[in-house]
Amino acid sequence: MSDEPSYDDCPDRGNVESFNWPSWFDDYQRRRELEQQKHAGEFRQETLPKLQALGIEKVVGGYSGYGDSGDLHDIKCVGPEDKPVEIDDALRATLVDFLYEYLPDGYEINDGGQGDVTLDVAAMRVDVDHEENYTETRSSHEEYDL
Secondary structure: OOOOOHHHHHOOOHHHHHOOOHHHHHHHHHHHHHHHHHHHHHHHHOHHHHHOOOOEEEEEEEEEEEEEEEEEEEEEOOOOOOOOOOOHHHHHHHHHHHHHHOOOOOOOOOOOOOEEEEOOOOOEEEEEEEEEEEOOOOOOOOOOOO
């Protein structure tokens, strides 16, 4: 979505601290959830029947990112007994677009993160397993008499 927080959103651009970020974030989350629900409904009607017809039980994609860049990659479709199912590029692009909406906000920021996103076709559910990276600093102090 293009409704990311922005300095331009501040009513008083000279006083960023006066902007009500919690209210803006709550509104952003509500809009994001409504957009996900809309796309999920379209996906259930248009794409799930195609996956079912191909015998696909699960779609699994890995994602990773850091330093303000990230991607969803390694999309795999599996059928019964975890056998791979080949799909065309158009269906792959549809799956990438759909699953991308469920990636955690900020997974690509700073030290980043990685994980897997799984579409369970029968359960009509998306599961996200996420790992967040961070830098840790340990401080110590020693004194030595000379």
